[in-house]
Amino acid sequence: MNRGAGRPNHQRVSAPSQTQVLVTLHINGETQSVAVSSQATLLEALRDGLGLTGTKQGCDKGDCGACTVLARPLDENAARASGSSSRGEPILSCITLAQDAQGLALTTIEGLAGAQGLDSIQRAFADCGALQCGFCQPGMMLSARALLDSNPQPSLPQIQAALSGNLCRCTGYTKIYEAVQVAAGMRMPSHARPVRSEPAPGVDGPRVEVKEIAT
Amino acid sequence: MLTLPMLAVHQPKSVDEAVALLRDIPGARLLAGGTDIVPNLKYGMYETGNLVALRGISRELRYIREEESELRIGAMCSVDQLANHARVIELFPSLADAASQIAGPQLRRMGTVGGNLCLDTRCVYINQSHFWRSALGYCLKKDGTVCHVVKGGQRCVAAASNDTAPILVALGAMVRLVSPRGERIIPLDDFYIADGVKNTQLARDELLVEARIPLAAARLRQAYGKLRLRQAIDFPALNFGVTISVEEQKVAALRLCVGALAARPALVRHVDELRGRPVSTPEEIRALGQELGLRAQRQCKPLTNIGVDPEWRREILPVLVRRGVERALLS
Structure with missing residues (x-):
């Protein structure tokens, strides 16, 4: 009866983005300039503008944590004042505007591994088989990294609280929590070797090592 | 995928500059942590092409200090800062408790105290995509003429959903509001009005800069x-x-x-x-x-x-x- 009452006269869907702006982002120790639409989110700038597709787009409205990146104020004094740990704190890139992220030093999943290879969190996730579909994993590992940077020996409730903004719909979290404890040096993986998945029936291809896809 | 409408982002460097921008740009809205307004913008809940981003004035408004028998909390303090501040925990444990229960870890790092106090009201019939709302024929809060919650209702009853507001009202907190015309300090209880479309007294060119709690309330x-x-x-x-x-x-x-x-x-x-x-x-x-x-x-x-x-x-x-x-x- 009231359907269509007061329907707005603007076309929201397919509104063209006409205004491009050049934003300067500080990502994984490098300064990069990228042209994006003025309303682009940080997530869109990372994935579409810079090709850093390790950061995932999940719910796109700030609930699921798949788009988590680490951020600290670029200004070192401000960073100290806010008590930021070395790589910063986890934030959600899907609800951060790219233009508003220019004053932040960002770490994405691509920047987690160093010259020595995988970060201890990445190695622990691989060793514990702490993933199934893997979609939540980049955000999960960054939240875990931020936790261990500020609290190197967290209790299980502290780990659960720190990861409570990252939703995983596959694993049930048990192995994820285990991986964080392994990365913290608090325990060994419950399996000595990475869990390898069986190939699907009728599929005869090379198996992919967990470690190769955990970056 | 949810896309934002076309937006220009303005980045003032001081409170004065921010409120001047609000005065000069009709319909401009404030962006602090972005945890409330960005999803709402993606849902098409606001008609605006301009955001005044407050990150540049973080330093001016990011403090928790005791002054003149009050605990004063700058609006750009993150919710996480509030939850973990030693003096807040000591003086007003209920407030730290409220802040620690807001959303999840990332959102507490992003969301601000000012933003939480000015949180838009929420309703199952409004916090939905534009497509969803258009299928239902919209509602009082945006684009429509009916309320789906109270049949025949003439006033929006979307819910105040901020966690810090109830405890700050119970503690007798005040808020300081700044505009190009000056500033005013009012009880938080008077700041809110029973209108889900816009549930605060905040004028178009006004910025909530500080919450004040009497130390006696400790x-x-x-x-x-x-x-x-x-x-x-x-x-x-x-x-x-x-x-x-x-x-x-x-x-x-x-x-x-x-x-x-x-x-x-x-x-x-x-x-x-x-x-x-x-x-x-x-x-x-x-x-x-x-x-x-x-x-x-x-x-x-x-x-x-x-x-x-x-x-x-x-x-x-x-x-x-x-x-x-x-x-x-x-x-």
């Missing part, structure tokens, strides 16, 4: 309570702040403020009758909590504006209030 026995389905991320299905002044083991004053009902947090009325009630034993405290809970239940009417069964919310309210009173007085 003597109050206090508790915050929150009902939610998951222990993280969720907005409140009900929440409340309760403060009790105890003198000679009797109630001298009491305030209970309940949120997540309708457009503003509601102070439960007629609680002065509970003055003088003895609270020296656990049984007396329980009896006070039950009495206060029943008064809250009589005055609070949960609606279908939140996707959690209103009957259950109505039944559980007195239980939560009683537990809150016990936490405040037994701890």
Whole structure:
């Protein structure tokens, strides 16, 4: 009866983005300039503008944590004042505007591994088989990294609280929590070797090592 | 994938510059942590092409300090900072508790105290995609003429869903508002109005810059309570702040403020009758909590504006209030 009452006269869907702006982002120790639409989110700038597709787009409205990146104020004094740990704190890139992220030093999943290879969190996730579909994993590992940077020996409730903004719909979290404890040096993986998945029936291809896809 | 409408982002370097921008750009909206406004913009809830981003004035407004017998909290403090601040935990543990229960870890790092106090009201019929809302024919809060919660309702009843507001109202907090015309300091309780479309007194060119809590309120026995389905991320299905002044083991004053009902947090009325009630034993405290809970239940009417069964919310309210009173007085 009231359907269509007061329907707005603007076309929201397919509104063209006409205004491009050049934003300067500080990502994984490098300064990069990228042209994006003025309303682009940080997530869109990372994935579409810079090709850093390790950061995932999940719910796109700030609930699921798949788009988590680490951020600290670029200004070192401000960073100290806010008590930021070395790589910063986890934030959600899907609800951060790219233009508003220019004053932040960002770490994405691509920047987690160093010259020595995988970060201890990445190695622990691989060793514990702490993933199934893997979609939540980049955000999960960054939240875990931020936790261990500020609290190197967290209790299980502290780990659960720190990861409570990252939703995983596959694993049930048990192995994820285990991986964080392994990365913290608090325990060994419950399996000595990475869990390898069986190939699907009728599929005869090379198996992919967990470690190769955990970056 | 949810896309944002076309937006110009303005980045002032001072409070004065920010409020001048608000004055000069009709319809401009504020962007602080972005945790509320960005999803809402993606849903097409606002007609605006301009955002005034406040990150550049973080330094000016990111403080928690004691001044003139008040604890003053800058609006750009993150919710996480509030939850973990040693003096806040010591003086107003109920406020730190409320802040620590907001959303999830990332959102607490991003969200600001000012943003939480100015949080837009929420409703199952408005916090939906434009497509979803268009299919239903819109509603009072945006683009429509009907309320889907209260049939025939003429006033929007979207729920005030901020976690810090009920406890700050119960603590007697004030807020400082700045505009190009000057500043004003008003009780937080007066800041909110019972209109879900726009539930604060904030003028178009005004910025909430600070919350102030009288240090004397640190003597109050206090508790915050929150009902939610998951222990993280969720907005409140009900929440409340309760403060009790105890003198000679009797109630001298009491305030209970309940949120997540309708457009503003509601102070439960007629609680002065509970003055003088003895609270020296656990049984007396329980009896006070039950009495206060029943008064809250009589005055609070949960609606279908939140996707959690209103009957259950109505039944559980007195239980939560009683537990809150016990936490405040037994701890």
